[in-house]
Amino acid sequence: xxxxxxxxxxxxxxxxxxxxxxxxxxxxxxxxxxxxxxxxxxxxxxxxxxxxxxxxxxxxxxxxxxxxxxxxxxxxxxxxxxxxxxxxxxxxxxxxxxxxxxxxxxxxxxxxxxxxxxxxxxxxxxxxxxxxxxxxxxxxxxxxxxxxxxxxxxxxxxxxxxxxxxxxxxxxxxxxxxxxxxxxxxxx
Amino acid sequence: xxxxxxxxxxxxxxxxxxxxxxxxxxxxxxxxxxxxxxxxxxxxxxxxxxxxxxxxxxxxxxxxxxxxxxxxxxxxxxxxxxxxxxxxxxxxxxxxxxxxxxxxxxxxxxxxxxxxxxxxxxxxxxxxxxxxxxxxxxxxxxxxxxxxxxxxxxxxxxxxxxxxxxxxxxxxxxxxxxxxxxxxxxxxxxxxxxxxxxxxxxxxxxxxxxxxxxxxxxxxxxxxxxxxxxxxxxxxxxxxxxxxxxxxx
Numbered sequence: 480x481x482x483x484x485x486x487x488x489x490x491x492x493x494x495x496x497x498x499x500x501x502x503x504x505x506x507x508x509x510x511x512x513x514x515x516x517x518x519x520x521x522x523x524x525x526x527x528x529x530x531x532x533x534x535x536x537x538x539x540x541x542x543x544x545x546x547x548x549x550x551x552x553x554x555x556x557x558x559x560x561x562x563x564x565x566x567x568x569x570x571x572x573x574x575x576x577x578x579x580x581x582x583x584x585x586x587x588x589x590x591x592x593x594x595x596x597x598x599x600x601x602x603x604x605x606x607x608x609x610x611x612x613x614x615x616x617x618x619x620x621x622x623x624x625x626x627x628x629x630x631x632x633x634x635x636x637x638x639x640x641x642x643x644x645x646x647x648x649x650x651x652x653x654x655x656x657x658x659x660x661x662x663x664x665x666x667x
Numbered sequence: 668x669x670x671x672x673x674x675x676x677x678x679x680x681x682x683x684x685x686x687x688x689x690x691x692x693x694x695x696x697x698x699x700x701x702x703x704x705x706x707x708x709x710x711x712x713x714x715x716x717x718x719x720x721x722x723x724x725x726x727x728x729x730x731x732x733x734x735x736x737x738x739x740x741x742x743x744x745x746x747x748x749x750x751x752x753x754x755x756x757x758x759x760x761x762x763x764x765x766x767x768x769x770x771x772x773x774x775x776x777x778x779x780x781x782x783x784x785x786x787x788x789x790x791x792x793x794x795x796x797x798x799x800x801x802x803x804x805x806x807x808x809x810x811x812x813x814x815x816x817x818x819x820x821x822x823x824x825x826x827x828x829x830x831x832x833x834x835x836x837x838x839x840x841x842x843x844x845x846x847x848x849x850x851x852x853x854x855x856x857x858x859x860x861x862x863x864x865x866x867x868x869x870x871x872x873x874x875x876x877x878x879x880x881x882x883x884x885x886x887x888x889x890x891x892x893x894x895x896x897x898x899x900x901x902x903x904x905x906x907x908x909x910x911x912x913x914x915x916x
Binding site for chain 1: 685686690692693696697698699700702705707708709710711712713714715717718719720721722723724725726727728729730731764765766767768777778779781787788789791792803804805806807841843847848849850852853854855856870871873874876878879880882883904905906907
């Protein structure tokens with residue numbers, strides 16, 4: 480196929496402040512209802528002034544506990560989990576806070592035959608973002624984080640922004656949009 | 668179950684884990700994060716360098732939605748209440764394609780918009796314009812086997828938004844799409860041809876490339892127009908498509 484056949488992709492535009500009208504029907508704060516080993520992940524979205532972002536929405540995409548994605552392009556001979564789509568969608572509240580429930584995914588294949596540590600892919604949408612941010616959540620106390628091929632691409636002093644930390648019975652992971660502790664966002 | 672067509676087998680080599688990624692946008696064809704004319708970007712755009720992400724199995728997969736999910740009322744925003752909403756009834760129809768010009772069947776399209784008076788049914792919309800009890804402003808469809816979608820709605824109004832003095836958003840409909848992959852996820856806005864507010868809108872003008880930007884403007888379409896019923900607008904949506912061959916790193 481020649482370059483002439485390529486179409487320019489439609490540009491992204493902001494979700495604006497009123498996305499709830501259109502996106503609420505797929506709000507999915509619990510990705511794994513009824514699962515025995517469900518975990519809660521909570522955090523806040525903060526802007527460049529450290530102020531809570533009360534009109535953000537996060538989308539989560541992940542594999543199941545076996546490291547299998549519920550998608551036709553995942554050709555791994557691993558079992559799917561009935562009822563588990565791997566998709567979540569959760570808005571922030573007036574304090575910029577969010578909480579969702581899910582299960583810890585398994586490891587998934589990485590580039591060059593490597594293995595990726597368990598992780599969630601997170602897309603972040605809000606007023607003021609003309610194009611959404613993409614980031615990841617890794618798990619604490621996970622030895623394979625040290626060899627994860629994507630984490631290795633992140634400057635060492637910023638990797639902690641992608642790793643959730645224990646906070647009581649839950650995991651905490653924040654989205655810091657700007658500043659010293661700015662979350663790592665990916666060019667995707 | 669999955670409505671996606673099967674991809675060429677060579678797109679994913681399970682033995683090596685090497686995967687054909689999705690095409691990355693040419694410079695200027697997507698907005699930058701920091702676009703100072705749009706004031707809200709200043710405190711929300713990342714300031715540190717983005718990290719270039721290889722497209723792994725995590726990026727080339729994404730949620731799959733079935734044809735059964737939305738119902739008929741979800742595609743007709745004028746039939747969701749007892750009465751019909753006020754305003755100019757319109758049809759918005761088009762095709763979802765990837766950037767190799769291949770139709771995308773089974774793609775979920777979610778839309779939301781304000782009413783004909785320029786007011787959203789949302790608690791934070793304080794614009795002094797009336798709500799319409801017969802209009803919610805939300806719709807959902809899944810594209811058919813040839814990638815087509817169609818909504819019936821009313822033409823949204825323009826509204827003020829305080830970004831700068833006398834700032835008005837051109838009439839627009841928000842669209843949210845899931846293509847085949849999480850990296851082809853798109854949230855965008857559709858505008859109307861000939862809107863005099865377009866040259867003045869920092870959101871529309873956040874995309875530098877004029878050809879890319881004009882993809883956001885629907886075309887009036889006689890073929891979609893229904894006699895004695897409603898004007899039709901054609902709006903094709905192009906999502907990022909897949910590179911033809913695996914990248915060997």
